[in-house]
Amino acid sequence: MSRFCNVLGILTKPNYPLGKTSRTLRKRLLNPTNAFSFESGRNVSIESTPRFSLIKGNGPRNQVLGSPRNKELFILDKKYMSSVPTQYIDLDGGRKIAYKLTVGDLRKPTVVYVPGLLNTMEETKAVALHTFCEKTQLTLVRFDFEGIGESPGSIEKVNFGQWIDDLRHVVKEICQTPVIYVAFSMGGWISTKIAIEIPEKLHSILYVAPGFNFLQYYYGIFYEKLPPEQKKALDDGACIYFNDLFMRKDFATESVKHHINLKEKIPIAAPIRILHGMLDKDAPYKVSLDLLPMFESSDVDIYLRKSGKHFMTEPSDLAIMISLLDELVQKYPLKK
Structure with a gap:
């Protein structure tokens, strides 16, 4: 090796x-207790007091009520960032x-x-x-x-x-x-x-x-953890950030069309x-x-x-x- x-x-x-452990090489922002599983439903663990940030409708980011956390799950030391042009x-x-x-x-x-x-x-x-x-x-x-x-x-x-x-x-x-x-x-x-x-x-x-x-599956689990006003916001088309993930009803629903058929080879x-x-x-x-x-x-x-x-x-x-x-x-x- x-x-x-x-x-x-x-x-x-x-x-x-x-x-x-290389703590300065990367920083994990996702709380490991806020886990999602897949269709099998195994080992699902949800934090009892989740954090939410609400995007009203499909509006711009300045309409966020409460700042969502950094969506990049790893922050690298700058000296190790690659210099390849974008x-x-x-x-x-x-x-x-x-x-x-x-x-x-x-x-x-x-x-x-x-x-x-x-x-x-x-x-x-x-x-x-x-x-x-x-x-x-x-x-x-x-x-x-x-x-x-x-x-x-x-x-x-x-x-x-x-x-x-x-x-x-x-x-x-x-x-x-x-x-x-x-x-x-x-x-x-x-x-x-x-x-x-x-x-x-x-x-x-x-x-x-x-x-x-897994997207529709974890959406359903997290949806049940929401208070009524947050559920209504999602039903009305809002985007909610849930413990470093995001939730949108139409995103989760649309993903089902792209499921891989696991009933066949x-x-x-x-x-x-x-x-x-x-x-x-x-x-x-x-x-x-x-x-x-x-x-x-x-x-x-x-x-x-x-x-x-x-x-x-x-x-x-x-x-x-x-x-x-x-x-x-x-x-x-x-x-x-």
Whole structure:
């Protein structure tokens, strides 16, 4: 494992020894007790006194009643932020999304990092991937979903289908070689949709704490915790920030159209690796165990970390993620 730690670079700085919690490398703002689960309904834990911020209707951010907390779940030390310039893809209807491209060897697959809910292309795992890909001549594409990070748009107006479309444009317009999706949490759901839709661009998938089909489910759970006036606001189209997540009735309802059918085999035959922490309260690791037999692919491995949590950003977590990515690249070279 030391080889991959050295390749990462940021993990072996004097102030960031392997195995020691890097408190200044990132700051987690999501309270681990405010967890959501998925359709299985396992291990749901809701704080008894939740915090709310209300957006009136679909109005501008200056109409917020009470400031929502920072939506970026990880704040990196600035000296470890990547210096890759931001570019933009123009989408239909005047929309656009921000991305960063690390150009590598076109004889190798392209790595696409697909972030989780409200995460950005500068969160810890994304920057670790940048460091590794830059040193190993792998092309890497990172991006922000519409309304998140550097991508224009409003979280009060965007729908889940548009986020799927964001990844569709990234794969079709930027990726010149088959794609390895490194997909975190909700990014696993979106990556699976595009991998099925564009199989000719698929190399393999590395899931990190994947979560499928959960938005309507957690909306229903959190909705029941709200006082009557907040429920009415949601019913009338408001956006509410709930413990670092956001709630919109139309966003949750629209996401159901994009559910992955888990009653049938998932039609992906490519190599798949799953990395999950056994202390994950947001997406219990048993979700990944249930997914394991669902893929058509026979080349599916799961790696469980006994001490791992949802965001998998400890140095040892990152080292394993990078080692799994390296395995996929080395074991499955592109055909000449």
